[in-house]
Amino acid sequence: MSKEINERYKRLENLGEGTYGVVSKALDKKLNRYVAIKKIKMDVTNEGISCSSLREISALSDLKHENIVNLLEIYNNGRSLYLVFEFCDSDLQKFIKNFEGDIPLTTIKNILQQLIKALSYCHSHRTYHRDIKPGNVFMNNDGTIKLGDFGLSRVFRSESKHFTPEVISLWYRAPEILLKMPSYTSAVDMWSVGTILGELILKRPLFCGKSEQEQITQIFDLLGVPNERNWPGVNKYYHFTHDPDAPVPIDFNSHFSRIGKEGTSLLKSLLMYNPDDRMSAEKALAHPFFNC
Structure with a gap:
């Protein structure tokens, strides 16, 4: 994780790996709660942030509902994009x-x-x-x-x-x-x-x-x-x-x-x-x- 992410979150375990990134369970040290962090590698020589990531960010920034997962934070260090979600069991x-x-x-x-x-x-x-x-x-x-x-x-x-x-x-x-x-x-x-x-x-x-x-x-x-x-x-x-x-x-x-x-x-x-x-x-x- 990037320095900013490491200061805020403690990585606990890998939850899975998909086409667009790796998802990890982490502890939010500031708020003392579990979160899920999706790390997405950026293609700095081509398109940058993938269409899939842009769609997810756009949708979850607008859609707020008790039965839709909540996107909490977005971090970008120029090499990777980190999407922080509420954790589900x-x-x-x-x-x-x-x-x-x-x-x-x-x-x-x-x-x-x-x-x-x-x-x-x-x-x-x-x-x-x-x-x-x-x-x-x-x-x-x-x-x-x-x-x-x-x-x-x-x-x-x-x-x-x-x-x-x-x-x-x-x-x-x-x-x-x-x-x-x-x-x-x-x-x-x-x-x-x-x-x-x-x-x-x-x-x-x-x-x-x-x-x-x-x-x-x-x-x-x-x-x-x-x-x-x-x-x-x-x-x-x-x-x-x-x-x-x-x-x-x-x-x-x-x-x-x-x-x-x-x-x-x-x-x-x-x-x-x-x-x-x-x-x-x-x-x-x-x-x-x-x-x-």
């Missing part, structure tokens, strides 16, 4: 992996509701997250959820603009992005929420393709092959052929029966093929699932 990926037995329905509701609240706030402030996955949903031991990692986020002026398809981890990627449609909306985040709900129920990823084609196939196996009736215009972007040996889509209600009628209703609404029909974050918060 774990993340949803580790929680699902380490939880013994079925996750209780009340816990699923609590996690999902907080995540959707964070997204409702983001979308109302014209921000797509574009990388919703369990590893980016942080958790504290008291059950509080914090949405983080806004490196792929994007502020939009209007819906349905042309954005890059190189977003969202494959297993949580919406079908409109997988099929290379030229535009998408905040509905891509809600598809990801649906896949997380499925993962919380099954204790494994809902879709886990090794390629985009395999991912698409797994989605079709669960939801059936889309058509012009349930997704107008889809045939312009994907050539569907009838395969007599293709598996019949599973019985959705029985597969997810543990969450009851209202739960499967919400899950279906989040996994609608047509983005225009997919439930928004604001409407999802009012779904009866959270009151039953």
